[in-house]
Amino acid sequence: MQIHINSSNYQDQAGIKSKGEIMTVVTRFAPSPTGLVHVGSHRTALYNYIFTRQQGGKFILRVEDTDQNRYVEGAVENLLSSLEQLGVKYDVGPGKEDENGPYFQSKRRDIYTKEVQKLLNAGHAYRCFCSAETLEAVRKEQMEKHIPTGYNGKCRNIPKEESDKRAETEDFVIRLKTPQDGVCAFHDIVRGDVRISWSQVDDQVLVKSDGFPTYHLANVVDDHYMQVTHIIRGEEWLPSVPKHLFLYDCFGWEPPRMVHLPLLLNADKSKLSKRQGDVAVEDYLKKGYIPEALNNFLALLGWNPGGKNEIYSMEELIAAFDINKINKAGAVFDVQKLNWMNGQYIKNMDTAKYLKEARKWLENTKVNESKLDTALMAVKTSLTTFQDIPDKLTVFTGDPAIPDADAKEMLALDSTRTVFTSYIEKISILEELTVDGFKTVMQAAQAETGVKGKLLWMPVRIGLTGEMHGPELGYIAEYLGKEENIRRIKSWEAKKQRS
RNA sequence: GGCGCGUUCGUCUAGCGGUUAGGACGCUGGCUUCUCACGUCGGUAACACGGGUUCGAUCCCCGUACGCGCUACCA
Structure with a gap:
């Protein structure tokens, strides 16, 4: 076709x-x-x-x-x-030039000048001496009269001799002499067949008065x-x-x-x-x-x-x-x-790549360098963008939050006290607190206290972070380390006794 | 105003004359014997409208509506 x-x-x-x-x-x-x-x-x-x-x-x-x-x-x-x-x-x-370059249009002006001359010679283009102000006035009038805006063709038929002579002293642009009737039909791979009447196509400016070509x-x-x-x-x-x-x-x-x-x-x-x-x-x-x-x-x-x-x-x-x-x-x-x-x-994302990239986004977060990877891994699945990292990390790096009403209620429970006592006792025995060690401790605490599920875990979470939400507890426990775990849990005990 | 292009769930889309109109995001319910997130199993919701053509139209044709684009000595 x-x-x-x-x-x-x-x-x-x-x-x-x-x-x-x-x-x-x-x-x-x-x-x-x-x-x-x-x-x-x-x-x-x-x-x-x-x-x-x-x-x-x-x-x-x-x-x-x-x-x-x-x-x-x-x-x-x-x-x-x-x-x-x-x-x-x-x-x-740019930077990868070949024989068809240069690849900046501002450096190709000679080429456009040469080509547009061909158009001028063949009568496909012409000089237009109308000033920008004149054109603007014409357009304004067209709009007021509600007729289609566009170039009025004033300079379209200026004889060559006159055009050449005026070009010596006047500013001009070069316009394309587009067909005035008929239809331009073309095929676009996305749009299919498209038809546009030539009457709708303006005599486009090809070369501006500053000598630069237009996009077209x-x-x-x-x-x-x-x-x-x-x-x-x-x-x-x-x-x-x-x-x-x-x-x-x-x-x-x-x-x-x-x-x-x-x-x-x-x-x-x-x-x-x-x-x-x-x-x-x-x-x-x-x-x-x-x-x-x-x-x-x-x-x-x-x-x-x-x-x-x-x-x-x-x-x-x-x-x-x-x-x-x-x-x-x-x-x-x-x-x-x-x-x-x-x-x-x-x-x-591959772990190594993730860790490397994530470290670029810490901003001013103060981190325990030796445990940073633990925290970053704990937070990996909750990120939307890397920009979320400092915020997500505060649960590890910041001080415990002030408990809200629900958290306080949980803290006040009798079972919480026994859980805390058992938790401290169990982790104290550990050489080092790891995610696995933490799990073992929790199991042991459950066996000893008989408290399980939410009543067991949530007090520890609140005890360590002050919050009821956050990443997997084991990561937080490991990041904080044994001493800090004990310190934080005990501080709640102390506060409780004071109140 | 003129011309052009477009129109499937809220959003991104699959579909290419006969389907319970499929998927993804979002929202939402269950599960994940700590929360959130993740994951997982469900739910939710659409062919702009009106005429044709056809045995049969989301799909083809025409019109209307709406949206967008262009209408520069900007690209």
């Missing part, structure tokens, strides 16, 4: 190896350095990466820094660092010369596809396959934004989310292999991914599910 776009053809196929025709997949992630990397942006990078790895292709990172006004200091560093930390490795790009020009030129086969990007670009396709047509180039991903949304379905929570990859990393969990979660927003399992390593994602099964509808970024998933990753 072929869909005609003016004079050029567009192949309706995913363009992947399984089609029989061997082609090397080339994709690119092309962010603008305008701030911290957004999770939605990272999701796009991830899909490019996963698809490319699966196809054995080449993944390009290209920095689209054509807007001098929006450039943010440090943004490129943040971009590189985010990709690095999340394990999304590009094959070519730079993007098309770069994707062509970098031999990109699949454009995988956010849905917000769908409406500008006709301009891009027209550019390919004017240049006589074959356009890549289009893959427009569904957007990531806030809980209220609006486009994911900072106002409603963290949106930067860095925010999540700082909060102790695990890169693998973040990737796993993001990969499943817009695509799902089906089945009961939700936990996929990068390798598994690469193996299972199917570009033809990407969803069309936007996906709400649900932190609750991310939290669950991150907890899963922590629980399943």
Whole structure:
């Protein structure tokens, strides 16, 4: 099946190896350095990466820094660092140059200038001398009259001689001379067949008055010369596809396959934004989310292999991914599910790795270094993110809490006194208090006092921590050590006698 | 306003004309002879609406509603 776009053809196929025709997949992630990397942006990078790895292709990172006004200091560093930390490795790009570089658009201006000249010569583009103010006034009037906004075509037909002459003294932009009627029909691997009337397509600015290209020009030129086969990007670009396709047509180039991903949304379905929570990859990393969990979660927003399992390593994602099964509808970024998933990753983390990572998150917690691992292991299954560690550790490292009413009631019980007496007696005999030793002690205490279950355990828990909740008691007992166990239990005895 | 894209449990989704519409998160009940967490066994809840096409529509077509996106010398 072929869909005609003016004079050029567009192949309706995913363009992947399984089609029989061997082609090397080339994709690119092309962010603008305008701030911290957004999770939605990272999701796009991830899909490019996963698809490319699966196809054995080449993944390009290209920095689209054509807007001098929006450039943010440090943004490129943040971009590189985010990709690095999340394990999304590009094959070519900044620092990994090849013959198709450079990979910063600001360093490719000569190329755009040369290409746009071809367009000018062929009559596919023209200089527009309208000032930004004029354009703004036109737009305002259009809005007031409730007619479609857009460029009015004022400079569309300025004769070449006049244009050349004015260009010597006046500021201008270069616009694309888009078709005025007919329909642009194209195929998108996610959206299927899409049709947009040319009457809806504005004469897009290709080169700004500062001489820099706009996204549309730079993007098309770069994707062509970098031999990109699949454009995988956010849905917000769908409406500008006709301009891009027209550019390919004017240049006589074959356009890549289009893959427009569904957007990531806030809980209220609006486009994911900072106002409603963290949106930067860095925010999540700082909060102790695990890169693998973040990737796993993001990969499943817009695509799902089906089945009961939700936990996929990068390798598994690469193996299972199917570009033809990407969803069309936007996906709400649900932190609750991310939290669950991150907890899963922590629980399943290899002990040595966990301990090493966990130690980075102690902050100012004062710990008994020799028993730290015991405490960290005790707390492992209760973590959502690593940031929870200091808080979870206070039961080990802090002073006993002040008992609440229920705890006091428990402490006041007659059976508690006998349990305490027996407990102290039994652990005093021990050489060292370990988790196993603690269990033995509790068994012995139960046999001696006849108290069992909650009435046996809870007083000891409260005696040691002041609280009725917390990690497994044996860990706490071991962490505190024999002397501290005795000291804490006795202090309750003492208080009790005083009252 | 115009154009485009979309719509399955609250959320992420499976489904590709015939299913008790499945799974995961969340919430919730039991078990786990200390609590919480973990784990485990259950429960909960959905095809936006209206027309077609068809023996039969969640699935195909049309319309409506709603949502989102685009409508910049930003990407």
